Amino acid sequence: MNYIVFDLEWNQSSSSATENDLLPFEIIEIGAVKLDAKFNIIDEYGSIVRPQIYPRLQKRIWEMLHYDEAFLKTGRHFDVVCKEFLDWCGEDFMFCSWGPLDLYYLQQNMDFYVMNPLPSPLHFYNLQDIFADIYPDLGACKLEKAVERLSIPIDQPFHSAINDARYTGLIMKHLKIKNLDDKYCVDYYNNPKTLDDEIVSRHKNYREHISREFDSKNEAMEDKVLLTLHCPKCNRRINKKIKWFSNNSTSYLCVGKCWYHGYILGKIKFKHTYDDRVFMIKKTQLISKAEMENIKQKQDQIRQKRKEKNKRHKSNNQ
Ligand SMILES: [Zn+2]
Numbered sequence: 001m002n003y004i005v006f007d008l009e010w011n012q013s014s015s016s017a018t019e020n021d022l023l024p025f026e027i028i029e030i031g032a033v034k035l036d037a038k039f040n041i042i043d044e045y046g047s048i049v050r051p052q053i054y055p056r057l058q059k060r061i062w063e064m065l066h067y068d069e070a071f072l073k074t075g076r077h078f079d080v081v082c083k084e085f086l087d088w089c090g091e092d093f094m095f096c097s098w099g100p101l102d103l104y105y106l107q108q109n110m111d112f113y114v115m116n117p118l119p120s121p122l123h124f125y126n127l128q129d130i131f132a133d134i135y136p137d138l139g140a141c142k143l144e145k146a147v148e149r150l151s152i153p154i155d156q157p158f159h160s161a162i163n164d165a166r167y168t169g170l171i172m173k174h175l176k177i178k179n180l181d182d183k184y185c186v187d188y189y190n191n192p193k194t195l196d197d198e199i200v201s202r203h204k205n206y207r208e209h210i211s212r213e214f215d216s217k218n219e220a221m222e223d224k225v226l227l228t229l230h231c232p233k234c235n236r237r238i239n240k241k242i243k244w245f246s247n248n249s250t251s252y253l254c255v256g257k258c259w260y261h262g263y264i265l266g267k268i269k270f271k272h273t274y275d276d277r278v279f280m281i282k283k284t285q286l287i288s289k290a291e292m293e294n295i296k297q298k299q300d301q302i303r304q305k306r307k308e309k310n311k312r313h314k315s316n317n318q
Pocket residue numbers: 231232233234235236258259260261262
């Protein structure tokens with residue numbers, strides 16, 4: 001199997017409003033390197049795409065890139081370039097990228113031009129996350145920072161798709177990643193639509209469940225089955241010690257205990273679909289007793305704040 005490490009450059013509307021909701025980000029360049037099983041670069045792909053929706057480069061993007069609008073006119077239509085790129089990828093490969101966005105926007109652009117969708121569920125390696133696990137002091141950092149940290153020679157400018165793909169490929173080789181098989185992510189672009197499509201992926205240290213769509217967060221949070229917790233180690237259904245509570249506007253937390261493996265943190269995040277429905281991503285992972293106690297404290301603080309707010313609200317209304 002080969003690894004296709006790819007990078008995209010995209011443009012967007014020059015005005016503050018998005019001109020086309022179906023294509024907020026238009027791809028203008030695809031760059032990729034193909035790595036063999038030992039992470040050696042064995043081939044390269046690079047092409048410029050002639051934009052159809054946003055022919056003017058947004059100022060911030062124009063400043064970052066090393067080419068202008070006249071050069072983009074020399075590119076070819078997206079569906080021609082994308083088909084060529086996918087043919088170049090071959091049959092047996094895994095996508096790898098710096099962050100999850102490239103794969104998301106690739107599919108959004110493919111949808112826009114009514115191309116055949118990529119297989120689903122789609123697994124890929126997010127090298128930004130894998131790097132952050134190995135170098136937690138840098139976290140989910142920019143590509144430049146990771147290249148510097150690994151002392152990879154910088155001989156080409158960043159923010160060209162082919163150069164960034166090359167650098168990302170070199171990072172993959174330098175990282176000497178252990179248990180790479182376990183570190184895949186599931187792409188969220190083609191999210192599950194029905195109960196039968198729901199995706200559960202089990203990893204060494206966590207378990208991820210991607211739900212079907214709902215009209216609202218509240219509707220999803222009423223689904224008792226979806227709110228159950230499973231131990232990521234043994235997959236047993238476990239009892240909750242701290243019930244689900246709203247941590248902030250985008251996530252919910254909960255803690256359970258597996259008789260065999262200890263405390264388990266559950267975390268729910270919601271993602272919006274383009275037609276404003278939602279789906280849930282529920283992750284469970286092992287935590288220590290101290291971490292469990294921190295979460296308990298957090299819940300108490302949130303409850304306390306809410307009480308005070310309600311009190312203020314009541315006294316203001318009197
Ligand atoms: Zn267990």
